[in-house]
Amino acid sequence: MNIAFNDETFRDDFTFRNSPQAIRRFPFPFHEDSYMYAVNMEPHVPLARDSAYGTLIDVDEHYVAEMRDRALVLKEDPLRYQALPHMMTAQWDTLELLMEQQAAGYPELFTLTRDGDRWHWINRPLNIDQRFTFGDAATLPCEPLEYITRQAQGDFCIVDQRDGNLWMDAGMVTTQADWSLDFDIGMNFMEWHGPVPLAHQIGVFDRALKFLLNLQQGRPVRRLNWTMTINARLDTSPENYHKWGPDRATVTPENVGNKVHLRCELQSLWRLPRSNGILFVIRCFLIKMEELVTVPKWARRFHRVLRDLPPELADYKGLTRYRPTTVAWLAKYDDGAPTSPGFFPD
Amino acid sequence: MLVQGIKSRPVYTGLAIDRHAQQHLFALEGEGALAFADALAQADRKFLATAEILYVPAGSRAARHDLGLSAAGPLDLWTAPTVPVLLNRLRVTLQTAAMGTRLYIAGTEGFIGEAMQVALDAGIDFNSILTEHRGSSARRVQCVHCKGITEEVITSPFTCSHCGLPLLVRDHYSRRLGAFQGVNVDAEEPGSAPRPEVMFP
Known part of the structure; x- marks a missing residue:
């Protein structure tokens, strides 16, 4: 599969866009016309090749530009990558997993050759050719987790499992929906989800934790999460909130289509073989409202979801200020017709 | 405005003497001395023979709680002039602490957070x-933007003592940093920050 990589930006002039193919493969997160938190986990198995679920670690037309944006974030704020000292085995587990998945899914882009612990990695889109010794961090230009996550789309957290809990002990987080790795590193599952409203009370996190503690190797799971972002900004971190927060006040009826984005996180969770940790991949997809409404089913459904969202959820997701303008704009694309079940376009 | 009930908020369950500990190490600040006194009243006094107290009077110097601690008759009582000095001593003491040592911490939330960091290390x-x-319920708060920590925060919002942004104090707490999280309160509409209200007297 040949991918034409976009030359685009996620800051300043925001030239990000989705091709018609990228729109069709967007992982639209609503299977019905309303939304509430749920432990919506399912086996992470491949679906149609032309969807975001075609491979288990997806690479798309935004790959090169996203990796460029990550490098810019790290240059400005190196604390977006952190790993506690006991996580080195899990770092190698993650490097292996991502290299294997990328090479298997996109052999024309990535090649991994192994001779015992002597490995050879070729990343053609980023022009990287690296020989190293698996398990010897001195043979890579930086720590293994940082090395491979500078070459993979999405944010990555590794959680350690001990005392019947999961601990956020390493991560590369530059495309996040307003949470801070630097603040949350070292926290357990309940603590780092502390700020999420409503979900604790309905037992979502208790059930999710119980489920994840029993996650099996070779049987990854996935779930979708979503929020909205003004301008195609990947780095909506709390660290930079004072820089991107003002964008939320710039939405007008005229610019909704281009400025307002649905932001979907395709989250996948993988048990790691040596460390028994769990790799938590949070892959962010953005779609402009004007792109979304080219799929009539999604236009109708997202109008209804956004209109009927509980206020606490709208507040937590930071939508309150521009929700009415966006709902009014989307209403033009909702004729009231029923929508078919499931995520995919008709 | 303050987001309440967040799960990362620490729960302080109170001092109770552990009968099974071989040694008892107390790090106490200010009115934390009274927590010791209350725990003592509930306990078999035998533990005092293996109890070491590190105390800093901080804001309650005038109340002379050190006299009460001394009168209890612990194996050792050491009084520090300031919190950082106490934390240094705690660090050194923990380096040589034996198995079976139980650590107790009492005082303001900021002090508990800092002493806890030393213990975790x-x-x-x-x-x-x-x-x-x-x-006092004054808080230690980390500015999520510049990462600077401001001590003794009693209002929300407050002005970051490092970068000057007006920050909302969230209940989200990091044990690793020993601090609550402060987030710019008027990011979406600069200049619209509400007046500071005393939230943590």
């Missing part, structure tokens, strides 16, 4: 530490 499981909040 020494490899103690936080679940095994007994804590009690006494005195």
Whole structure:
């Protein structure tokens, strides 16, 4: 599969866009016309090749530009990558997993050759050719987790499992929906989800934790999460909130289509073989409202979801200020017709 | 405006003397001395023979709580002039602490957070530490933007003592940093920050 990589930006002039193919493969997160938190986990198995679920670690037309944006974030704020000292085995587990998945899914882009612990990695889109010794961090230009996550789309957290809990002990987080790795590193599952409203009370996190503690190797799971972002900004971190927060006040009826984005996180969770940790991949997809409404089913459904969202959820997701303008704009694309079940376009 | 009930908010369950500990190490600040006195009243006094107290009077110097601590008759009582000095002593003491040592911390939330950090660095499981909040509820807050920590925050919003942004104090708490999180309150509409209200007297 040949991918034409976009030359685009996620800051300043925001030239990000989705091709018609990228729109069709967007992982639209609503299977019905309303939304509430749920432990919506399912086996992470491949679906149609032309969807975001075609491979288990997806690479798309935004790959090169996203990796460029990550490098810019790290240059400005190196604390977006952190790993506690006991996580080195899990770092190698993650490097292996991502290299294997990328090479298997996109052999024309990535090649991994192994001779015992002597490995050879070729990343053609980023022009990287690296020989190293698996398990010897001195043979890579930086720590293994940082090395491979500078070459993979999405944010990555590794959680350690001990005392019947999961601990956020390493991560590369530059495309996040307003949470801070630097603040949350070292926290357990309940603590780092502390700020999420409503979900604790309905037992979502208790059930999710119980489920994840029993996650099996070779049987990854996935779930979708979503929020909205003004301008195609990947780095909506709390660290930079004072820089991107003002964008939320710039939405007008005229610019909704281009400025307002649905932001979907395709989250996948993988048990790691040596460390028994769990790799938590949070892959962010953005779609402009004007792109979304080219799929009539999604236009109708997202109008209804956004209109009927509980206020606490709208507040937590930071939508309150521009929700009415966006709902009014989307209403033009909702004729009231029923929508078919499931995520995919008709 | 303050987001309440967040799960990362520490719970301080109070000091109770552990009968099975071989040694008892107390890090007490200000009115934390009264938490010790209350725990003592509930306990078999035998533990005093293996009790070491590190105390800093801080804001309650005038109340002379050190006299009460001394009168209890612990194996050792050491009084520090300031919190950083006490934390240094705690660090050194933990380096040579024997198996079976139980750590107790009492005082303001900021002090508990800082003493807890020292204990975590020494490899103690936080679940095994007994804590009690006494005195002011002023908070240590980390600015999520510039990462600077401001001590003794009693209002929300407050002005970051490092970068000057007006910050909302969230209930989200990091044990690793020993601090609450402060987030710019008027990011979406600069200049619209509400007046500071005393939230943590």
